Amino acid sequence: MIPSKVIILEWRKSLELYDEAQKLFPGGVNSPARKLIPYPFYVKEATGPYIATVDGVKLIDYCMAFGALILGHRPYTVLNAIVRQLEKGWIYGMPYELEIEMARKIISHYPSIEMIRFVNSGTEATMNAIRLARAFTRRNKIIKFEGCYHGSHDYVLVKAGSGALTWSIPTSKGIPEDVIKNTIVLPYNDLESLEKTMRKHGDDVAAIIVEPVVVNAGLILPKDDFLEGIRELTKTYGSLLIFDEVATGYRLGLSGAQGYYNVIPDITTLGKIIGGGFPIGAFGAKREIMELVSPSGPVYNAGTFNAHPISMAAGLATIEELEKGYPYKIANNAAKVLTEVIEDSIRKYKINARVYRIGSMFQIFFVDKDVINYDVAKRSDTKKYYQFHLEALKRGIFLTPSQFETNFTSSAHTDEVLSKSIEALEEALRAIAG
Numbered sequence: 001m002i003p004s005k006v007i008i009l010e011w012r013k014s015l016e017l018y019d020e021a022q023k024l025f026p027g028g029v030n031s032p033a034r035k036l037i038p039y040p041f042y043v044k045e046a047t048g049p050y051i052a053t054v055d056g057v058k059l060i061d062y063c064m065a066f067g068a069l070i071l072g073h074r075p076y077t078v079l080n081a082i083v084r085q086l087e088k089g090w091i092y093g094m095p096y097e098l099e100i101e102m103a104r105k106i107i108s109h110y111p112s113i114e115m116i117r118f119v120n121s122g123t124e125a126t127m128n129a130i131r132l133a134r135a136f137t138r139r140n141k142i143i144k145f146e147g148c149y150h151g152s153h154d155y156v157l158v159k160a161g162s163g164a165l166t167w168s169i170p171t172s173k174g175i176p177e178d179v180i181k182n183t184i185v186l187p188y189n190d191l192e193s194l195e196k197t198m199r200k201h202g203d204d205v206a207a208i209i210v211e212p213v214v215v216n217a218g219l220i221l222p223k224d225d226f227l228e229g230i231r232e233l234t235k236t237y238g239s240l241l242i243f244d245e246v247a248t249g250y251r252l253g254l255s256g257a258q259g260y261y262n263v264i265p266d267i268t269t270l271g272k273i274i275g276g277g278f279p280i281g282a283f284g285a286k287r288e289i290m291e292l293v294s295p296s297g298p299v300y301n302a303g304t305f306n307a308h309p310i311s312m313a314a315g316l317a318t319i320e321e322l323e324k325g326y327p328y329k330i331a332n333n334a335a336k337v338l339t340e341v342i343e344d345s346i347r348k349y350k351i352n353a354r355v356y357r358i359g360s361m362f363q364i365f366f367v368d369k370d371v372i373n374y375d376v377a378k379r380s381d382t383k384k385y386y387q388f389h390l391e392a393l394k395r396g397i398f399l400t401p402s403q404f405e406t407n408f409t410s411s412a413h414t415d416e417v418l419s420k421s422i423e424a425l426e427e428a429l430r431a432i433a434g
C-alpha cells in the first residue's frame, strides 16, 4: 500500500486534514470505504456530477455516495423539498402526513410490500428484517451469500463484501460465535450448494437474505435461474426470502431488482436512494408478516429518528423525479457508454479484465475469468484496480474507491460530462497497460 505521506496528487490541504483526522477517527475516517488510497480528498462542495475538493480540484463523481444519489448532487427539486420541510420543522417525535405519502408511494412500486417501517440505515433495515423473519417462522438459522454485504451488524458480518472485504475483515472480530452459529454462508450463484444445504437445514432456516445483484463485491450479476431458484427453495421449505434492495431499490427501476427480475421476495429492505441522500432504511412485507412488528406485534423496533421528515421529503422528491423516467434513461445510458469505452480500451491495450454493467451500475475486475461469485472477485488484481483508480483520479474522474464496490451513474451524467470521462478513462487504462 502507498504510505499516506507521499503526495502523489499534491493535494496538500486534503493531506493536512487527513493527518489531523487520523488523530481523531479510527483510520482517519468515519466509514472504512472512505479511506482512499493513498489518502482521501476532502470535499468542499458538490453539485450535479461534480465534487469540488478543498484543494480546488473538480472531480466527476461515479461513486455517487455509494449509490445513495441517482439525480446527482443537490438536485434542485430535492433541495426545494428539503427547504420546504425545514420551514415546517425537522423532527417532531410524532407522526406526520408526509410519512404516509412516502409509504404509499413505495408500496405502489414494490409488489412485495403492503406495510413498511422506516428506520435510519440499511444496516437497521436488514437487522430488523432478519429478526422479523425469525419471529414469523419461529426458526433461528439464516442463509447469506459470500460477498453480499447487508450492513455492519452481527448477524451478517460473515464473509461480507464492501469495506469489510476491502480491508480484509469480511468476518468481523467482536462477534460472539453464538451469534453467528445460526448464519450459514454459501457461494453466490450456486443453486446446487443451496439445494444441498436446504435439504439438510431447510426446516430450521428462517430466511435466505440476498443482494439480488451483488454491488458489494464489485458488481456480480445473478445467473439466469438463481433468484428464481432461491424463491422456489424458500417456498418448499417454508423459509422467507429477504431481498436486500438497499442498493438496487429504485436503482434498477422503480420496482428495484424484484421488478427487474420479476421475482417477488417475502421481505424487502430498502435504503440509500429512498432517503434522497439523507439517512434512511426501510423494511416492508405483506401485512401478516409486518403486523408482528411493534407496537402491533412482539418484534421490537423503535427509533428516535425513524421516518425522519427531511429524509422523507428528500426521498419522496427523488422518487417523484424518477417516476418521470428521464433520470433512468440518462443514468443507464451513461453507464452503458462508459462500460463500452472501458471494454474497447481493455481490448485495445490487451488488459486482462472483465467489465460488468446493469442499469446505472458498472465495475471492472482485473481478472481473466467470468466473475460469478466472491471467490473469483477476490482473485481480481486489486493493485491494478488502485492504479487504475489513481490514474483516473489524476485525470479528474472519481471512480468508486474499492474493487469491492460498484460505480454508479446518475441523471446528472449528461453527454458533456460523459465526453470528458471517456477520454480520461481511456487514458487511465492506457497508463496502466503492460
Ligand SMILES: Cc1ncc(COP(=O)(O)O)c(C=O)c1O
Pocket (backbone or CB within 6 Å): 066, 120, 121, 122, 123, 124, 126, 149, 150, 151, 152, 162, 211, 215, 216, 244, 245, 246, 247, 271, 272, 280, 281
Ligand atoms: C445491499 C446493502 N445492504 C445494506 C447496506 C447497509 O446500508 P447502510 O450503509 O445504510 O447501513 C448497504 C450499504 O452499502 C448495501 O449496499
